[in-house]
Amino acid sequence: MQQAIAILDSGVGGLTVVKEVMRQLPREKIIYYGDTARAPYGPRPADEVLKFTGQIVDFLIQFDPKVIVIACNTATAAALEEISSKVSVPVIGVIHPGARAAISATNTGHVGVIGTVGTISSGAYTTALKQLSPYIEIVSLACPLLVPIVERGEFHSKSTSLIVRKSLLPMTNQYMDCLILGCTHYPFLRETIQEVMGPYVKLISSADETARETSTILYNKGKLASGDTLPIHQFYCSGDARLFRSIARQWLGEQIGNIPVLWQVTRLG
Amino acid sequence: MQQAIAILDSGVGGLTVVKEVMRQLPREKIIYYGDTARAPYGPRPADEVLKFTGQIVDFLIQFDPKVIVIACNTATAAALEEISSKVSVPVIGVIHPGARAAISATNTGHVGVIGTVGTISSGAYTTALKQLSPYIEIVSLACPLLVPIVERGEFHSKSTSLIVRKSLLPMTNQYMDCLILGCTHYPFLRETIQEVMGPYVKLISSADETARETSTILYNKGKLASGDTLPIHQFYCSGDARLFRSIARQWLGEQIGNIPVLWQVTRLG
Structure with missing residues (x-):
């Protein structure tokens, strides 16, 4: 099975990274987690953001992704270093x-x-x-x-x-x-x-720059997807599914217009 | 001693990468080789370009660089794959x-x-x-x-x-x-x-993009230079030293205006 790029955010913000990854690397499968029930992370203390980010990474790692993108600046500042040292896949911050x-x-x-x-x-x-x-x-x-x-x-x-x-x-x-x-x-x-x-x-x-560096890092590790089968992306959120899906469809637009996408609500912690 | 970024080209073209590396990573020491005596590489057969590039890499590797940048598109097309498989430092093409x-x-x-x-x-x-x-x-x-x-x-x-x-x-x-x-x-x-x-x-x-990806790769390997001592760059060419130096000084301008630089002519092959 095709290994995915796992992307996480406090909510819908990471969709800006998703859109660029879809545009720059249309062959790549994406698994997204948006912690919409607990957004925003910005005002939370750093140790809480670290805890939440760790929970999401634990969830995403089950899918055996080839890379994890912390597509949230607050979570990158609070958790990138610790998460990187704990998991064996490359972790990219923004x-x-x-x-x-x-x-x-x-x-x-x-x-x-x-x-x-x-x-x-x-x-x-x-x-x-x-x-x-x-x-x-x-x-x-x-x-x-x-x-x-x-x-x-x-x-x-x-x-x-x-x-x-x-x-x-x-x-x-x-x-x-x-x-x-x-x-x-x-x-x-x-x-x-x-x-x-x-x-x-x-x-x-x-967001755009992180998508590009994800491309650089996957290329340098010889991990870019090949083949012409369109991937089936998976989107998870922890809060209001209808609002999340509406924002995602509006933002991603043509990027997911014609392709199958899995949507699911999953609460962590 | 500070490990350098080694940059090579058929001639003066790689100076466009040098300028960007100096601008984006002013702490990094650069060792440059421009094969001005044998430029242009463009019309040469691929196996000859591969041979010349190999000679330059053999020369540069003596300086124990942390990365080698093949700052020449012709040489990248002809030699990147083979050179990458032969040396133990990361090799970046353009x-x-x-x-x-x-x-x-x-x-x-x-x-x-x-x-x-x-x-x-x-x-x-x-x-x-x-x-x-x-x-x-x-x-x-x-x-x-x-x-x-x-x-x-x-x-x-x-x-x-x-x-x-x-x-x-x-x-x-x-x-x-x-x-x-x-x-x-x-x-x-x-x-x-x-x-x-x-x-x-x-x-x-x-050229600009390669400088940026060099920054990405060094960061991800934990190899970015630190400290505030200005590095002493070294420039080697195989042809007319005066012309090379004049083009380099004109192009690099303020980037090397106030800093010590070593210039030397070295023929290979």
Whole structure:
């Protein structure tokens, strides 16, 4: 049987990684777990996020995946290191791919980062960016209101636009040429974020970049799927199945339009 | 002693990878070999390119590098697989990073590739792109006149502009939204290539992307350099040292402006 790429998130945010993996690696089978019943992770203490992430990894490892992608910045900051040391499959987080893409994209060396309270207060992006280059200047901002909007599926309402504007206000007069979307939920709000930041700030999606690095790592391990049989993806969530499925179908659109997909609700812990 | 990133090319083309590695990973020490006396590799038979590449790798391996980057598309197509199986350090080619970046960047799935005769006739980009996604449409073109221009250091002359225009003419009426610069020499001519292809075709530099994947691979192996001592880079070439140094200084500019660099001529074979 084809080994899958396992992808997990606190909720629907990791679907932004799923979409890119489906687009960049259409031969790969995906098993997704979104902990929608316990989202958002952002405001939770790090040890609780570590515990929840461990439970999801224990669940996903049963499917014998070839790689596990922690498609949640908060969980990456809190749990990547410990989880990596515990399981035998490669584990990929979203923070280093985002940091590498920003270093590659910036011309001025001035980079902004937005994320959850958990991600920003961990300082994980600053550490990752400074590990690559001591010359990078970083401005960070926690935007705690954005994940709940996305989890409710409200991407384009007037109040969403207002909340994004208000959340990003402290960033609009900062000097930067790149802004890292340091939360996999944020690409759902990409258009509004781009509008607020203006056309000269490149948005770096940690989600897109992680999909690409997953491709790099699978290639280097000789683990890319071959063959032309379309894979059957599996989606699990812990909360409202109808809302999850509606957001997933809306976001993934043509990527899952014509192919069979398994949906299931599974609570952990 | 700090382990270096070893980078090789048929000539000065790999300097485009060097520049990006210096920018994205300023802590890393670089040892470069440019086989300027035997450039271009593009028109040479594959077994000769394999032999020359093997000689350079034998030379570089003496420095105990942490990774070897074959920063030449022609050499990657002819030698990556065999060299990888022979040495114990990771060997990175430029073709798969370019292919992955194009798959990530394209919206329409229509991708163009330009390269040397050796690279294009090997079909290596088509293979790499199709391995990732069966839905990609590819148009390829060999541009044998471009490497000699760059090796002479003529980046901005009127005749250069004319040769680039004439070489790319068959690509200008093809449907594509990305064009892979499938030769590490081509970023030297980037502005002219962009002018000829128009603003709606994204140029994907296999050089830039390889620098980024080198960063990914070193990170995943726990091999990124730390510390704040500036490394002393070493540059070797087999041909005209003065021309090589002049092109390198011009291209690398501020990247090597204030730092000590060793230059040396070494012939192999």
